[in-house]
Amino acid sequence: MVIVGGAIIGSSIATFLASRPDFDGRIVIVERDPSFRTSSTTLSAASIRLQFSTALNIEISRFGIDLIKHPDRYLAVDGEVPEFDFVENGYLFLATHAGLKALEHNHALQRAHDVPVRLLSPSELSDRFNWLHTDDLAGGSLGLADEGWFDAYALLQGFRRKARSLGVEERVGEVSALERDGDSIRGVHLTDGSFLGADWVVNAAGPRAAEVAAMAGLELPVRPRKRNVYHVEAPISIGAAPLTVDPSGVYFRPEGPTYIAGFSPRPGDADPDTLDLGTDRAPFESFVWPTLAHRVPAFDRLRLLDTWAGHYEVNTLDANAIIGPHPEVANLVFANGFSGHGLQQAPAVGRAVAEWIATGAYETLDLRPLGYERITRGTPIPELNVI
Numbered sequence: 001m002v003i004v005g006g007a008i009i010g011s012s013i014a015t016f017l018a019s020r021p022d023f024d025g026r027i028v029i030v031e032r033d034p035s036f037r038t039s040s041t042t043l044s045a046a047s048i049r050l051q052f053s054t055a056l057n058i059e060i061s062r063f064g065i066d067l068i069k070h071p072d073r074y075l076a077v078d079g080e081v082p083e084f085d086f087v088e089n090g091y092l093f094l095a096t097h098a099g100l101k102a103l104e105h106n107h108a109l110q111r112a113h114d115v116p117v118r119l120l121s122p123s124e125l126s127d128r129f130n131w132l133h134t135d136d137l138a139g140g141s142l143g144l145a146d147e148g149w150f151d152a153y154a155l156l157q158g159f160r161r162k163a164r165s166l167g168v169e170e171r172v173g174e175v176s177a178l179e180r181d182g183d184s185i186r187g188v189h190l191t192d193g194s195f196l197g198a199d200w201v202v203n204a205a206g207p208r209a210a211e212v213a214a215m216a217g218l219e220l221p222v223r224p225r226k227r228n229v230y231h232v233e234a235p236i237s238i239g240a241a242p243l244t245v246d247p248s249g250v251y252f253r254p255e256g257p258t259y260i261a262g263f264s265p266r267p268g269d270a271d272p273d274t275l276d277l278g279t280d281r282a283p284f285e286s287f288v289w290p291t292l293a294h295r296v297p298a299f300d301r302l303r304l305l306d307t308w309a310g311h312y313e314v315n316t317l318d319a320n321a322i323i324g325p326h327p328e329v330a331n332l333v334f335a336n337g338f339s340g341h342g343l344q345q346a347p348a349v350g351r352a353v354a355e356w357i358a359t360g361a362y363e364t365l366d367l368r369p370l371g372y373e374r375i376t377r378g379t380p381i382p383e384l385n386v387i
């Protein structure tokens with residue numbers, strides 16, 4: 001089988017598949033950028049949470065947490081266990097009166113699924129986080145455990161090392177065409193002129209997933225959308241803060257003694273498709289910094305240290321992953337459209353896709369609701385907590 005794209009999703013699928021005693025096929029990962037400098041995986045904010053608005057996304061991240069907290073169970077090679085420097089500070093979602101109902105609704109769902117999360121009133125927020133401006137808030141939802149951030153590059157390398165130890169081959173190259181014969185794919189062509197035959201092809205091309213689907217004549221509603229991350233220093237420390245999501249959509253979290261911050265456009269804002277990685281500082285000055293300074297008065301004097309940009313792979317139907325085979329081309333498997341939460345979903349998605357390929361069914365988490373069929377039917381299952 002061939003996996004197109006060797007970052008977090010491709011390497012997780014390869015690792016879980018190669019780990020299975022019931023799969024003995026050859027696995028080749030084709031990766032166009034072996035430095036991974038342009039992959040979403042290494043440009044992400046590297047955070048994980050259970051505070052989602054759908055039960056399935058909660059369960060998907062729960063397995064992600066398990067793997068990050070217990071790499072010895074999944075990624076040890078010759079007794080060596082990778083370390084991911086997990087900082088378990090939680091997420092804090094803030095709401096004004098306009099957003100309180102949605103916050104309460106999500107809270108009820110999360111509690112029904114045993115998520116350790118607490119709703120806090122404005123005065124409880126002030127008591128707990130004395131650096132927070134709460135006058136215009138109606139409440140907040142704080143993750144008490146199993147949420148935080150980690151070293152994404154270490155996780156990627158942990159998967160790659162494990163995959164290689166299990167015999168997975170990594171090939172540097174760019175897939176330029178899929179050889180389709182009616183309802184199946186026979187293999188992939190590379191820009192260097194070579195051809196790799198394959199009984200399965202997995203699309204793990206991140207923001208370029210629609211390009212790869214188009215190589216088989218298929219439409220995938222996944223678009224590359226630029227997201228800037230601003231790395232800042234504050235002269236006054238606010239201590240061990242959670243990843244805090246302002247009602248405006250601006251988020252920040254500690255990064256060692258400094259902070260990173262960013263935002264996603266709100267509905268109606270311009271959000272063009274682009275594979276450009278040039279950074280845009282203007283929104284920091286006009287929107288992000290004023291918003292941060294309003295919410296955290298100590299951030300009134302910030303120093304911008306650095307800016308980088310990466311791509312969300314936005315599923316324009318419902319901001320949720322598209323996982324599993326194409327209904328008409330059953331040996332082409334998608335693992336795309338994560339819309340900004342794919343790093344944390346990689347462990348569960350890798351395990352699930354491996355189950356599907358090895359047995360034709362999901363054994364642990366049933367990911368059929370995330371299948372391509374909902375795209376054809378036009379029946380979204382929206383994720384409301386997109387950051």
Ligand SMILES: Cc1cc2nc3c(=O)[nH]c(=O)nc-3n(C[C@H](O)[C@H](O)[C@H](O)COP(=O)(O)OP(=O)(O)OC[C@H]3O[C@@H](n4cnc5c(N)ncnc54)[C@H](O)[C@@H]3O)c2cc1C
Nearest residue numbers: 005007009032040041044045047175206310341342343344
């Ligand atoms: C700014 C930012 C912040 C984020 N924050 C978070 C977060 O806090 N938590 C979270 O869970 N997620 C976050 N994400 C999302 C997360 O990074 C992605 O969902 C995840 O990394 C997707 O992984 P991937 O392997 O599918 O894609 P990628 O990491 O982009 O990898 C795809 C790979 O495919 C390769 N490729 C593409 N086309 C071809 C081809 N034709 N031939 C060969 N190789 C090809 C590419 O070179 C690339 O290496 C964030 C993303 C961004 C941009």
